[in-house]
Amino acid sequence: MLTNKMAQRSRTKPANSQHDDQEPKHHKHHHVLRSILLLLLIIYTITSMQRLLISPHPPPLLLHLDQETKNNLQADHHKQSNNPTLCSSLIDGSITDVNTVLCCDRSHERTDVCYMRGKIRTDHNTSTILISGPGLDTESSIRAETIRPYTRKWEAGIMNTIDELTLRPSPSDSLHTACDVMHAVPGVVFSTGGYTGNVYHEFNDGLIPLYITTERFEGEVVLVVLEYHSWWMTKYGSVVEKMSNYEIVDFRRDRRVHCFSELIVGLKIHGELTIDPYLMPKGNKGINDFQALLNQGLTPSNPNHFMQSQVSLSLPLPQEQKPKLTIFIRNKSRVILNLKEVIRACQRVGFNVQILNPKRSTPLSEIHTALSSSQAMLAVHGAAMTHFLFMQPGSILIQIVPLGLDWPAETYYGEPAKKLGLRYMEYKLAKHESSLSKEYDSHDPVLVNPLVITSKGWSETKKIYLEKQNVRLNIRRFSKELARAHCHVYDTKVL
Structure with missing residues (x-):
């Protein structure tokens, strides 16, 4: 009897052992299939969502609705x-x-x-x-x-x-x-x-x-x-x-x-x-x-018409061999304190300079006429930068970026200008070029770490960097950017 039981166990064990060996393989195969199916489902879902989000047209389901x-x-x-x-x-x-x-x-x-x-x-x-x-x-x-x-x-x-x-x-x-x-x-x-x-x-x-x-x-x-x-x-x-x-x-x-x-x-x-x-x-x-x-x-019916009462030229009409640079000036904040020196620097590198100081009553067509015939535009960061929309693709846009305004300068004007096809350049102020250097200690975060201020929110940014700041450009450093811009004009064949 003992022998029969041992024989029975002997016959049963290999069978059980064989089943134990097969079970992991079966489960492993099952898990692999499930993983593949899950991966395909995820890929399909992501692809469908991307198509839905970026496609200018609705998915076929919406185009062919049944009654x-x-x-x-x-x-x-x-x-x-x-x-x-x-x-x-x-x-x-x-x-x-x-x-x-x-x-x-x-x-x-x-x-x-x-x-x-x-x-x-x-x-x-x-x-x-x-x-x-x-x-x-x-x-x-x-x-x-x-x-x-x-x-x-x-x-x-x-x-x-x-x-x-x-x-x-x-x-x-x-x-x-x-x-x-x-x-x-x-x-x-x-x-x-x-x-x-x-x-x-x-x-x-x-x-x-x-x-x-x-x-x-x-x-x-x-x-x-x-x-x-x-x-x-x-x-x-x-x-x-x-x-x-x-x-x-x-x-x-x-x-x-x-x-x-x-x-x-x-x-x-x-x-x-x-x-x-x-x-x-x-x-x-x-x-x-x-x-x-x-x-x-x-575009006016007479493109040569230009009302001097609203927009004044700082120089005689541009000579044919010189590109025209239009400068927007501000009156209340972010004013260029050494504007005359800036104009002379622009002239020295080879630009004919036109000054725009538009009022609310200035016809938009006059600003358009001035900029559409310019090869370069210069302005301190502010709403007037919006007029880059009147510049022809390939023209140069130079934005003077005061302290604390790097992000809005790039986001609101730099990136959009590049999407329009302009050659965008920016001149970032050093702390000594900002009028804030006269009001704050040289180690104050307002001057050395504007992120400390801007992280407090837009109202604080506006109060300090937009409303209280004027600029005085370092002419030697700024002239290098002007020279580069002048070269870009000819490189891009804007003239």
């Missing part, structure tokens, strides 16, 4: 309002075959943009835009949206100054007011409030986003303006007219009821003074196209 999905989208307003991808596609015009829609894309950190399609009417008395149509006949389907159509939504203080609009679906029988004006083309609603009055913000927060949002309509769009300023239209009217073939609607003062079948409320924005072609609906428009529009709008 059931379209019906669901029209019926489920709550879902529409919380579907930024769908709403973005409607705003870009990638999806057009839906009847009645009210949605908002609030996914961008800088701006909210809402889209309406249906029977749309304005009500300036209540700051409301009403929409009716199929699927909006019951109160249960109504979801109102509110929006302040300005492109700096992260700045609560300035956004609180922007007029708020309510976009409200309404049953058809509640819209008794007849249309005074029935527009046959879509409309775009935006605000000219906020920081309007500062040329950088006028372009960055307004005009460029307006171009980004309206370009796909090729002029067949009505512009509806909140907080309309007549001076703004006087200044930029010739540019705005290149974006719209129709009279602008002043939302507050125009008491008529305006009706649309399609409306975009708010503006899209890509970044600082720039346009990303990959984010444009057709994927083929960039900042150079916006510049071309500026050139069309700002």
Whole structure:
């Protein structure tokens, strides 16, 4: 009996041993397959997200919606309002075959943009835009949206100054007011409030986003303006007219009821003074196209006309063999204290110098004329740097960077200028070239480690480095940069 049991164990052990050897192999093979499948799934997900984020067109799923999905989208307003991808596609015009829609894309950190399609009417008395149509006949389907159509939504203080609009679906029988004006083309609603009055913000927060949002309509769009300023239209009217073939609607003062079948409320924005072609609906428009529009709008019928009362020349008209350098001067802060020496240094290296000191009333076309015919531009960091948009690609932009302003100088003007195709140069002040060296000890962080100050926030940066600082350039050191710029002019064959 003992022998039989031992034999039985002997027969059983190899079998169990063989199973034990196979089990790890089986599990190992199973884990490898699972790992491969998981890796493929991750790659697919990442690739899909990248395509969704960078593609100027929506994914095929959105381009080819079946009828059931379209019906669901029209019926489920709550879902529409919380579907930024769908709403973005409607705003870009990638999806057009839906009847009645009210949605908002609030996914961008800088701006909210809402889209309406249906029977749309304005009500300036209540700051409301009403929409009716199929699927909006019951109160249960109504979801109102509110929006302040300005492109700096992260700045609560300035956004609180922007007029708020309510976009409200309404049953058809509640819209008794007849249309005074029935527009046959879509409309775009935006605000000219906020920081309007500062040329950088006028372009960055307004005009460029307006171009980004309206370009796909090729002029067949009505512009509806909140907080309309007549001076703004006087200044930029010739540019705005290149974006719209129709009279602008002043939302507050125009008491008529305006009706649309399609409306975009708010503006899209890509970044600082720039346009990303990959984010444009057709994927083929960039900042150079916006510049071309500026050139069309700002080139006067007589390009030789130049009003001396607003812009003065420091020298006689440029000689043909010398490139022209235009210097913007400031009057309150970041003033060039030794301007005459700077002008003479520019002349010595071979530039003809033109001085610009534009006022708010200076026609934009005059500044455009001066810069579009210049081979180089020089300015201390500030809003006037925005005028580099008038410079021809290949021209030289020299930015004088005061203490503590390295990051905004590069972000707001340096990088955008390079994207436009300019040769960008910067002259960073040494501490002894700043007027702050007269107010602070030589070892004070304000002079030797500005990051200590700027890390406290923009208000502290503004108070010290923007509002209290003037510049006195070291002419010997600065002349080296001027000579390099002069060589670049001929290297790039701007003349």
